Amino acid sequence: MNAQPSILVVDDEPNNFDVIETFLHNEGYELNYASSGQKAIDRLDTVQPDVILLDVMMPDLDGLEVCRRIKAQVRWQVVPIIVVTALTAKEDLARCLAAGADDFISKPINGMELRARTRSMLRIKQQYDDLQSLLQVREDMVHMIVHDLRNPLTSVLLSTEMLRLPGLSSEKQQKKVEQIAIAGSQLQSLIDSLLLLAKLESGKMTLNCTEIDLAQLCMAAVTDLEAIAAQKQLRLLAQLPDGGEPVTVDVPVFRRVLDNLLSNAIKFAPRKSQVLITTDYLESGEAIVRVTDSGPGVSEVLKQHIFERYEIGTLINGTSQIGLGLAFCKMAIEAHGGQITVEDNQPQGTVFSILLPRLAT
Template sequence: MDSQPSILVIDDQPDNFDVVETLLDGENYQLYYASSGQQALSRLHSFQPDLILLDVMMPDLNGMEVCQQIKPSTMQAVPIIMVTALTDKEDLARCLATGADDFISKPVNGMELRARVRSILRIKQHYDSMQVLLKLREDMVNMIVHDLRNPLTSIVLGAQILRFPDLSPEQQQGKVEQILIAGQQLQSLIDSLLMMAKLESGKMVLNYTEVDLYTLCMSALADIEAIATQKISP
């Protein structure tokens, strides 16, 4: 990960935080501490860690109750490792049923803790990267779908004008060119959608070609001219 991963340790015993801090020393993590479940929930309103180490046995709100409140909220993507002295399989199953992603038994073994934290943070990093890609895809699709309106409008407008009986041959030819340019732009946008689908499937092959910037700029100007014509037409 590019920045220091942040870990929130929730435990009513400060000595346990010291133990975790010692065991994770040198791992380049930014550690934060909450001494109760309620304090942790209040803090999570303004702070989203990359991982939560959550003690199960706490007064007031125990770890399972805290987990049950975190997971249905906007914090559901934050992974939780339960730290528990419970050994009964049913109790451990309940920890996972409340939404915990993993658990580690007390007394905490340093090698096991480091391995589980690294594993969970690696999964979290992959999840975050996927969310960024999905957001980028959504933005691109919205942008392309929005841009489809311009060439479609230009084509419809040009076709409607061609129906006027008193158009000169030069005017007719101009509108035909306008429709052709808009159709080419529409085709380019559709090609972009298909290209994005290939990128997502990993089947994209890059072909480098020379681009005529003059033609590209003139095409963009023609598109803008078509839009401007639409706005000033009675």
């Protein structure tokens, strides 16, 4: 629905429009007027109404026929039509509903009733628009997930076919096996992130927190992703000082956060550059994990939305970008009582920082 709801008033008497305009003056609506049924139909694309107030008794094309013609068009079927009529017999009102009207108001118009019925129809239209937006998001998500799953799956299938070729050297066989293992890990990571995100979002996940050495956990993530970084000739570096007190986290969930941040950094970092993960301990008793890359960075505008679902920071050709990883990271870190932020790396790139209580709840 438009930011300012659009109301189309269809009546052959201009004075009736003036009355409606007076009653709806302070409601914040954009009022549009059509002096005949045909003019109303012709103006639908221009006005794009959220609600139509339609007079029944009009010459040439009466309100019932206008209603039928509007509702016959798929695009406008969902727009509520309130019939404004002097007819009061139940048979007449039944004819209005049969023609496709969603509600009716009897003449003379009562201002309070007009405002109430208009708001009611606008709520219905808003609910429909919200549902359509949700369905579009889900459709987009399905396309992105399929795209993300297809890339590593294609790698698995091609590598498997290569292994079946006769005369393949042991060195090439080993390389193909490693590619299959990497692609399988990518598939598993994506599926696990989707499942964990759904549980976190539904509030059905209970964190199973245990004490862990933060440096060891970060180092394990670096070790597991080194092969993927090597494919882009990237150096995956870690600066993890010893001596830090243990932190309390749900290890599988927090490890998934680290994997997502490091995978993103690898994805966007230029070839032959480096990705750095560091830990630091504050006097306040908090721990910080930073993942730094020298990629294209994130604009100031996108920084406000980068942790939302399906938000894509920078589009890169040939790079799979589903827009769910950072949303999961935010929900997971906040579930631990921490914070995740993004800032610029100088002179180029991005720094994602996790502020984590040592005794997360």
